[in-house]
Structures are given as C-alpha cells and as structure tokens.
Amino acid sequence: MTASRTRGGFATGALKVHSSPAAIAPVTRALRAAGRRVLLIPTMGALHEGHRELIRHARMTPGSTVIAVSIFVNPLQFGPSEDLSRYPRPLEADLEACREEGVELVFTPQVEDMYPDGAGADSGTTIVPGRLADQLEGTVRPGHFAGVLTVVAKLFHIIGPDVAFFGEKDYQQLILVKKMARDLDFPVHVVGVPTVREADGLALSSRNVYLSPEDRVRAATLQRALAAGASVSVRGPQAVLAAARDVLAQEPTIDVEYLELRDPDLGPVPAEGPARLLVAARLGTTRLIDNVAVRF
Ligand code: PAF
Numbered sequence: 374m375t376a377s378r379t380r381g382g383f384a385t386g387a388l389k390v391h392s393s394p395a396a397i398a399p400v401t402r403a404l405r406a407a408g409r410r411v412l413l414i415p416t417m418g419a420l421h422e423g424h425r426e427l428i429r430h431a432r433m434t435p436g437s438t439v440i441a442v443s444i445f446v447n448p449l450q451f452g453p454s455e456d457l458s459r460y461p462r463p464l465e466a467d468l469e470a471c472r473e474e475g476v477e478l479v480f481t482p483q484v485e486d487m488y489p490d491g492a493g494a495d496s497g498t499t500i501v502p503g504r505l506a507d508q509l510e511g512t513v514r515p516g517h518f519a520g521v522l523t524v525v526a527k528l529f530h531i532i533g534p535d536v537a538f539f540g541e542k543d544y545q546q547l548i549l550v551k552k553m554a555r556d557l558d559f560p561v562h563v564v565g566v567p568t569v570r571e572a573d574g575l576a577l578s579s580r581n582v583y584l585s586p587e588d589r590v591r592a593a594t595l596q597r598a599l600a601a602g603a604s605v606s607v608r609g610p611q612a613v614l615a616a617a618r619d620v621l622a623q624e625p626t627i628d629v630e631y632l633e634l635r636d637p638d639l640g641p642v643p644a645e646g647p648a649r650l651l652v653a654a655r656l657g658t659t660r661l662i663d664n665v666a667v668r669f
Contacts, residue, residue: 387477388471392481394482397441397480398532410434411536412441413561414428414441415537418444420471423577425470426566442471442478452516456583500522502522513631525550529554529559538564574596584656588626588659594620594621598617602650606648614634617650650665
C-alpha cells in the first residue's frame with residue numbers, strides 16, 4: 374500500500390501519519406485524556422531490525438497504550454562534513470515497517486515544521502547539553518548532542534509521550550536524553566533497549582549500508598574487541614582495555630577514535646560494580662560506534 378504525505382494527517386490501514394506538529398499534538402493530547410499511555414520511538418527513518426526491536430519493546434508496556442514513531446532526519450545533529458544529504462530516506466518502506474509492527478501513529482515533519490527559522494547553527498533556540506556532550510562522541514562531533522537534545526525536546530513537547538524508547542547502541546545519546554528529561558523536568562520515562570546485532574556481532578545501524586563488502590566483514594571486529602575486553606573484567610580496567618586494544622590492533626585498517634571505560638552514567642570508571650566499554654572507529658569513510666556492559 375502506498376502512502377502520500379499531507380499537511381494534516383491520513384490513515385493507511387490502522388496507521389495514521391501526521392506531518393505537522395499542529396496536527397499530531399491534539400491527537401496525542403486527546404489519547405492521553407482518554408487514558409491511553411503514549412509511547413514514543415524517535416527515529417531518523419531507514420528503519421531496520423534495531424528500530425523494530427524498539428517498537429516490540431514498547432509494545433510490552435502494560436496498560437492501554439498507543440505507539441508513535443517519529444521519522445525525521447534532523448539537520449541540527451549533523452556536522453558540516455557529515456552525511457546529511459546522503460542519509461537514507463526510504464519513507465514508503467519505513468511506513469510499511471511501522472504498519473507491520475502495528476504502530477498506530479507516525480510523525481513525519483519537514484525541516485521547516487521543526488525549525489521555523491531554519492536549521493543553521495545560530496538560527497533558533499537550542500538545548501545546551503552540559504559537559505558530558507563534549508566527551509566521547511562530542512570530541513569528534515562537536516554540537517552533535519545539542520542537535521539531538523533539541524529535536525528530542527521538541528518531540529517530547531509536541532507528542533507528550535509517557536514513555537520514550539532509545540537504543541543502547543547510541544549509549545551516550547541515551548544517557549544524555551535521560552539526563553535532559555531529569556534536569557528539565559520532562560514528565561517522560563526514558564527507556565534504553567539492548568542493541569540488536571547481526572549474526573557476526575555487528576551492531577545494527579542505518580549507516581552500515583555505507584560499508585564496502587570488505588569493511589562490512591572487518592566491522593565485526595569492534596564487537597569482538599568489546600567482548601574480549603568484557604571477558605577479562607575480573608582482572609580490572611587496564612586488562613579490559615588491553616584485551617580490547619589487542620583485538621582492534623589485529624585489523625590495522627580500523628582507525629580507532631576512542632576506546633574508553635566509564636561508569637554506567639558515563640562518569641569515571643568505577644573500581645567495582647557495573648561499567649560500560651565504548652568504542653568509536655572509522656572503516657573507510659564510515660564511522661561506527663558500539664558499547665557493551667562490563668562488571669568489575
Ligand atoms: O538516534 C537517532 O536516530 C536520533 O539521534 C534521534 C534520537 C531520532 C534524534 O534525531
């Protein structure tokens with residue numbers, strides 16, 4: 374079934390698609406007033422198994438719920454040399470995936486709906502994320518998390534979700550969104566959903582399609598390195614980092630940007646208890662990130 378985009382909203386099967394904030398906001402408000410809990414999965418489209426897992430996870434929420442998926446490639450979170458113009462935008466396939474997963478509402482705004490003064494760095498009001506946003510991903514992608522949090526804050530205001538679901542693959546994003554919800558008193562429960570992986574361990578990402586066949590094979594090294602690190606956690610943080618580094622070093626075409634151990638909130642690594650091992654690396658022109666839980 375094909376679906377066209379309109380300013381108001383339209384239904385395809387049980388799925389309702391809205392492209393303007395003014396159209397979807399009263400719908401979710403009325404649903405909440407009628408006692409339904411609104412569950413939001415924010416995405417940039419190009420939906421894959423990882424997104425489907427977020428939807429399935431949302432579906433397990435008890436009570437009378439309605440699932441909303443937003444699809445918006447957010448220019449504010451892309452750096453000047455990043456892949457905004459070539460980012461995949463397969464809207465019809467995304468709507469089909471939502472339909473297959475039993476999603477009730479899809480929000481597909483245009484850039485001008487979200488950023489009336491344009492999406493330039495100095496165009497409008499933005500969220501200031503705090504110091505954590507300058508670390509890890511922030512060292513390589515300055516301004517990225519200000520863009521992410523600004524669009525997520527807008528989605529929270531427009532849709533008013535009771536619960537919002539984010540993948541653990543983008544772990545720093547998940548932690549920063551949780552922090553923003555707490556710091557700015559958004560009445561939303563932010564839930565992290567475990568990463569979905571290919572058979573060889575590669576974390577699913579919309580950007581995996583950019584990998585050449587050779588780099589696609591090498592990409593699984595990231596997860597092998599994280600697993601090698603996690604497997605020696607009884608020997609302490611230095612052993613974890615060394616084991617992960619050894620695996621990464623076996624693949625010299627992988628350009629590692631960072632490999633770090635942190636506590637689960639991304640503070641300094643603890644002497645004991647739960648921690649997170651995070652990696653970012655370039656393979657050819659593609660940048661990949663991944664992380665795993667570790668326990669000391
Ligand atoms: O993780 C993503 O796809 C994006 O960063 C998000 C949360 C949808 C904001 O644009």
